[in-house]
Amino acid sequence: STICFCIQYYSVYCIVYRVISYLCSPDFSPSMLVLSPDAKGGRLCVGLPTQPRKNKTPGQENQQMPRNRTGINWNLPWNNNLDFAFGTWNTLSLNRPGSCQTLVNEINKYKVMIVALQEIRWKETGSLRVEQGYILHGDCGDTHNLGTGFYVHQSLFNSVKDFKPINNRMSVLTVEAKWFDVTFINVHAPTEDKDDDTKETFYSELERIYNTIPRRNIKIVLGDMNAQLGKETAFRSVIGAESLHDRSNDNGTRLINFTMENGLIISSTRFQHKNIHKGTWVSPDGRTVNQIDHIAIERRFANSIKDVRSFRGADCDSDHFLVMARMNLRMKKVKKPEGHYFKYCLHSLKNNEVCTNFVKEIESHIRREPTLEVQINVDENWKNCKESVQTATKKTLKKRKKKDKVWFDIECKRMVKKRKEIRLQWLAERDNDEMRQRYFNERKNTQAFLRQTKRQHYNKLVEDAEENHKQHNSREMFQNIRKATQPYKKKERFVKDTEGNMLTNDEAISKRWAEYFSQLLSAEDPANTLDFEFPATVDADVPLPSIEEIQATINKLKNNKACGEDLIYAELIKKGGAELVTRLKHLIDHIWEQEKMPEDWKTAIITPIHKKNDPLNCDNYRGIALLDIAYKIVSLIILKRILPLAEDTVGEYQCGFRTGRSTVDQIFCLGQIMEKSREFNSPLHMLFVDFRKAYDSIHRNTLLNILQEFQFPSKIVRLISMCISETYAKVQTPAGLSEKFKINTGLRQGDPMSPVLFNLVLEKIDREFQKKIMDEGICR
Known part of the structure; x- marks a missing residue:
């Protein structure tokens, strides 16, 4: 009842705002005002008389905007920041060299905030920090079979309230929004040729997971459903008339039954687009295109979905297309926690000019006559020394930049870009066998090139280790050996509580x-x-x-060692000069x-x-x-x-x-x-x-x-x-x-x-x- 009251109150607020806007318009006249009952909801709609519809030219903004069936004008000034993009993508595999980097580049290009991923094929449950975001994934076992997860943009990561990998076909992500929590259920349904028992087990588990989600949350079910949805009028309450197919297959019927029982609307069939923007999967021979990836949302929030379509231009070497939806949703702003370490380029202190400037900066702060309280109080005395070193460090040394993936260089990006261009040409001429063969050859060559580049990178690490050994540079030698021999260990962000909950x-x-x-x-x-x-x-x-x-x-202090909370490394004190040592002498005497x-x-x-x-x-x-x-x-x-x-x-x-x-x-x-x-x-x-x-x-x-x-x-x-x-x-x-x-x-x-x-x-x-x-x- 509280939610219904809030929605009604918000609708009235929008109507009043529109009336005031029209009354304050310089071109307003009483004859322009029209009050008419809404044919669907029985509400009063306030606005100008309907004008003849003008055809929009290609490329014009909001060309594919769906009809607004509510009394709320989502294009009002305060709703400009409500455009929230999310989607689903079957990646085929992220366990191949360069596949994760390619995926992240494509997602960032299309500015998608949350993407449900299928067939990740990674072992162990956890999270991986990637460029501009995180990948949360479940465990697919030693066989690297299936596996689901989510890509979450870094601006939303602090809004994540919960992530639960259910099995290798299902995972749940809950994100904190402005007024409601949004729960995404990522599913990868069995294919059409699977037996009925397998399908029944899958949908029974999906039903159980769906019912455990709080009713106040916005529930969105998305992923690779392997379901073809038709245009049957009997199912028009949950599907639209813009499906790519005319008749539903067995998986499609099961999906429709699930959505009807739980009050969902399949939004991916409601928006008018070209057929090339409806298909989500293409067969290896390129002659068959199906719409089997779908997005479904609760009926009460269905009108907040502005558009759903597939993007053929996004390429992560998969036979599925990126399916993206745009939604009127404002995410809650969560303060990002402050990091502890700022890594500086300490090796630059070997440069005489940088070292001289560093010492001068310290002396300019330390030589100021300290007060009597600073001289006597050890805390104030140390605070003065600490701030002098920290200030000099910030002014003279640069922060160390994070290194990109070394082996995925510009040449690798060029090969991936070339494969993508040929793929788009093949999709435009799917009946051309020559173009199809050219794409598959380029795909094979790109994958071989990525593997070879990665192998050469590790061989170079071994050669560098041998060279460091000859030069008696043991630190760099062991670093290269560790990189070349030890498997990659990602830094885990999440933990479990005492009861085993993530x-x-x-x-x-x-x-x-x-x-x-x-x-x-x-x-x-x-x-x-x-x-x-x-x-x-x-x-x-x-x-x-x-x-x-x-x-x-x-x-005698060792170099290349981590510092404490004060962020002062041993190298900084060693290069601090005589004035810093003298001040430390006074401090130690008081201690x-x-x-x-x-x-x-x-x-x-x-x-x-x-x-x-x-x-x-x-x-x-x-x-x-x-x-x-x-x-x-x-x-x-x-x-x-x-x-x-x-x-x-x-x-x-x-x-x-x-x-x-x-x-x-x-x-x-x-x-x-x-x-x-x-x-x-x-x-x-x-x-x-x-x-x-x-x-x-x-x-x-x-x-x-x-x-x-x-x-x-x-x-x-x-x-x-x-x-x-x-x-x-x-x-x-x-x-x-x-x-x-x-x-x-x-x-x-x-x-x-x-x-x-x-x-x-x-x-x-x-x-x-x-x-x-x-x-x-x-x-x-």
Whole structure:
């Protein structure tokens, strides 16, 4: 009742607007006003007397506009932005070289916002980022058979509320519009020669899916129906008189029955067009053209469809044509989440001129006399340094551009364009066998050329890897090897919740990732505490780091490493100049004296890395924590002071994370012991201990007590406590950064001190274990 009231209210509003427009017209006279009852709806229509219809010249705007059977004038000024284009396309296969790129280029050319795709033939369910949009697809199995999905333009992607792949013949997409949610049901029906059981199963599943959609949504069923619809007057309530065929086949009758039972209108048969714009499939010999791809919409919204037709000019090497509809629909504007990383061309700092300008920009900001609050407050002091580097980076360095698909070059595009031109000539002369043979030869040559170009690209990667190996350029060598050998892994945007339901909303995705890592990184307090023997407090003098030590620490930072939330890379600090180092020296001195570090340094950015199995399951990811580079400088300075004490404390048995040693040595020794045990027939007992979430389960207060027991200077203990206390994290996802959450336990991943501190905890555990053995009278 609410929806009916809104529609009636809107109709009255439009009538009033038209009356006022006519009354305000300078050419208005009372004789021009006509009030007449609407023949169909019984409503009053207000407007000018009907004028003789003028024939529009070809190419004139809105040539194929359908008749407007409603009292709403969709061409009013406020409705100019209601033109929403969507469609359906059977791609035949997107598992061929260059087919996906060709498809996306054609869709962008015709400016279609949403396209239902059939026969994608991709494994696993997920999403793929493509040029100006995304492809959401279902799983078609290892056989690469069938598979449906959607292309969604990037401007609408944040409006996607839900995507559900039902099976390899069906998928559902729900998009948030201005007043209603729009649900697209993408179907690929069995062909006409399939048995009745297969068809009944398909339509029963379609009926079930259709009934699960909320009634308030606009429901649109579209796809490859494999159904020929006739012009039978008995079915005129759901089909129009503009079908390409005269009689309906078996699939067509089943589709008509489905639409009649669910109150749908098949819009693809309602608009007058040439026959060449009605056909959607052409046979391999080019002699048969059928209209088997259709678009159906609920009857109450049928008048919002302005036009439906096929476009033969769109070519993705398929025997189906792109079927596109235009609809009066305003999509809801959803704010796009802000990205986290801006990748800059850091290699340009090797240029002396660029580097000099970069240093000058930093000095122009840093040399400004800081206020007393900035000098004393570590947060304000760090904010001043951070903004100086960030501003200089934006002014002097260019943002790194995203690289296109390397192997799909201009020559590939030229071959595809040539194939398309010959295809259009063949479609214009379908009875010409010579033209048909020419098209098929060109199609074969294009496909062979694309495969050859892709193969040459991978061979070039191997050759580059060999050349990098000769030049001792290991980083580029391994990058090329990885590109040439490892299969392509797309970055998954969607995830599943704890109940296995797919999440498509950006806010829900970020919340799910934050919830997962918050639970993963929050261990419970230990039930049994260790016994500690605290000796006298050691108040050894811990000197402040000198500017030379800070400069040496900065020089040891590794290049080509990810940065933290401040977006300051190690290369930027290395090339920042003497003024930046001096300001960092003042900042570190205040941190050392106050034993308090900036709040920004307490937050880590966690990047999920997929390991194996289902990419939609958060459990199949491991997190990589990214810390601010400036914090790592302080951490390395503290590490330099605790490393000698740790070496004297940890036993000789430990080879992990120690200079000049390796766990490989321990594995070799274990192998030798096993060989000697077998050689001398001596019994051997081995105990393997697997620490579950070892780094993340360290109790922080216990760690501080261990440091005091091992007689570390109290100043060092307090600095370490400063680094590991009150830490937070955010998760970097394709949907943006999640909300910040607190981490109460564990060592900080990516912190240079973490391995050494972990060894000290293991040393305490080993001593307790040995003590327990000796107390029970058991010798090693």
